[in-house]
Amino acid sequence: MTATALALAAVPLQSGGGFLWYAVVFLVLAILAGVAGFRGIAGVSMGIARILVIIFLVLFVVSLLL
Known part of the structure; x- marks a missing residue:
């Protein structure tokens, strides 16, 4: 893997915290x-x-599975 791919793989998915706030x-x-x-x-x-x-x-749930 390239350095860019590793950097992108290290970013956690957001679970939609804005939805919970609203x-x-x-x-x-x-x-x-x-x-x-x-x-x-x-x-x-x-x-x-x-x-x-x-x-x-x-x-x-989707973010936990991915």
Whole structure:
């Protein structure tokens, strides 16, 4: 292997930490909206948070396998 290939092989894959951060933000938004009585916004925020957590978990598992 060349030095460039070895350098690229040493870079770890990112597991999508941004997805987890946004999932936590939407979860907090859902909790605050639920406490304030905005059930529609709370439901949508919770749905988005759930999707982002699933995407994060899929990317995490893929990065572990590669």
